[in-house]
Each structure stands twice: as structure tokens, then as C-alpha cells.
Amino acid sequence: QVQLQESGPGPVKPSETLSLTCSVSGDSISNSNYYWDWIRQPPGKGLEWIGNIYYSGDTHYNPSLKSRLSISVDTSKNQFSLTLTSVTAADTAMYYCVRRFGSWPDYFDHWGQGILVTVSS
Amino acid sequence: DIQMTQSPSSLSASVGDRVTITCRASQNIATYLNWYQQKPGKAPNLLIYAASSWHSGVPSRFSGSGSGTDFTLTISGLQPEDFATYYCQQSYSSPPTFGQGTRLDIK
Numbered sequence: 185q186v187q188l189q190e191s192g193p194g195p196v197k198p199s200e201t202l203s204l205t206c207s208v209s210g211d212s213i214s215n216s217n218y219y220w221d222w223i224r225q226p227p228g229k230g231l232e233w234i235g236n237i238y239y240s241g242d243t244h245y246n247p248s249l250k251s252r253l254s255i256s257v258d259t260s261k262n263q264f265s266l267t268l269t270s271v272t273a274a275d276t277a278m279y280y281c282v283r284r285f286g287s288w289p290d291y292f293d294h295w296g297q298g299i300l301v302t303v304s305s
Numbered sequence: 306d307i308q309m310t311q312s313p314s315s316l317s318a319s320v321g322d323r324v325t326i327t328c329r330a331s332q333n334i335a336t337y338l339n340w341y342q343q344k345p346g347k348a349p350n351l352l353i354y355a356a357s358s359w360h361s362g363v364p365s366r367f368s369g370s371g372s373g374t375d376f377t378l379t380i381s382g383l384q385p386e387d388f389a390t391y392y393c394q395q396s397y398s399s400p401p402t403f404g405q406g407t408r409l410d411i412k
Binding site for chain 2: 230231232233244246247248280288289290291292293295296297298
């Protein structure tokens with residue numbers, strides 16, 4: 185069974201860099217049917233797509249975050265990672281890593297449990 | 306970006322009721338529409354994809370319909386475990402976007 189698990193260092197200070205890693209089990213991150221996405225949810229609010237990566241390294245980013253965002257993949261570890269620079273309080277959210285079926289139909293079918301990232305001085 | 310608008314934002318219902326949640330897209334998205342259920346403190350779960358197809362393991366009391374700009378999620382015969390927040394999401398164009406959510410509470 186497919187499982188995704190987010191990990192990260194904890195609270196982040198404003199203007200610093202947020203780094204998260206997603207470890208995938210039960211599927212190969214090199215499975216050509218899927219993209220590997222990040223989605224976030226501020227406390228009490230809705231869902232925002234951040235971006236994704238294909239096993240080849242091809243990335244797609246939300247234009248609203250593109251200037252601060254980088255997503256990478258490590259196929260040898262079956263992991264993918266997110267880096268978001270110059271964070272502010274607006275980046276405080278639950279961050280989910282998600283498997284996305286990338287062909288028609290296109291949907292998010294497996295989600296990690298999420299990791300809460302708080303940006304605070 | 307394509308805007309997704311759900312209505313109502315919240316509703317109260319009783320076990321056994323039939324409820325309908327509506328999702329409207331700001332432009333034609335054909336049937337590139339998915340529905341998710343989220344319970345408090347948990348990640349969302351996929352219910353319906355491509356507007357009307359059940360994801361594996363989803364009970365048949367959940368059904369989706371629509372195409373173009375207007376979509377509905379119907380739950381027939383509410384069960385206690387169905388009280389949650391529901392989100393629609395378009396996969397027609399990037400970035401994928403979600404509705405603001407519909408919170409379903411017990412009356």
C-alpha cells in the first residue's frame with residue numbers, strides 16, 4: 185500500500201528557508217504514471233497547490249510561489265523535497281506531499297498525513 | 306487561474322438525509338473535476354474523479370455529476386462518518402485549484 189511521509193526540521197523564522205522531504209513507500213517514485221506534488225493548507229483554510237516533480241526531474245510550480253520555490257527528487261532514496269525561501273507568516277500551513285495520477289484522468293490519490301510548518305520569530 | 310466556487314459553504318443535515326453540494330468553475334473544464342473529503346486533523350481523501358467516477362473503495366452513496374462549469378456531489382443516505390468538509394478540484398489546467406470547501410455538520 186502506498187504511503188507518503190513528510191519530514192522537516194520544525195518551526196521556521198521569517199525570511200529563512202523552509203525545507204521538507206517526502207519519503208515514499210509502496211510505490212517507486214520512478215513510476216511513470218505519477219507526478220509527486222506538494223499541497224498546503226493554512227490553519228482553518230482551504231487547499232493550495234504548490235508544485236510537483238516527475239521522476240525525470242521535470243517540475244511545475246504554482247506561479248504565485250515560483251520565485252521562491254524549488255522541488256527536487258532523489259530516486260535512489262525514493263524521496264522528493266521542497267524548498268521555499270524567504271518565508272513569511274503567510275507560509276504557515278499544513279504541508280502535504282501527494283501522489284498525483286498524471287494522465288487522464290488527473291487526480292491526487294494518495295496523501296501524506298501532513299506536517300505543520302509554523303513561521304514565527 | 307481557474308476559480309472554483311462551492312455552495313453552500315456549510316450545511317447541517319441528519320443521518321439518512323440526502324445532500325447535494327455544488328461546485329462551479331470560472332470557465333469550461335469539461336469533466337476535469339475531482340471531489341475530496343477531509344475530516345478534522347486528517348489529509349483529504351479522493352472520492353470522485355473525472356466528475357462522476359468512484360475512487361477505489363468509495364461507497365456508492367457518493368455520486369458526482371456535471372460537465373462544463375457546473376458540478377454536483379450528492380450523498381444519498383448520510384452516515385455518521387460522512388460529516389466532514391468536502392472540496393472540489395479542477396485538473397483542466399495548471400495550476401490545479403480547489404473550491405473553498407463545504408463543511409457538512411450534524412443537525
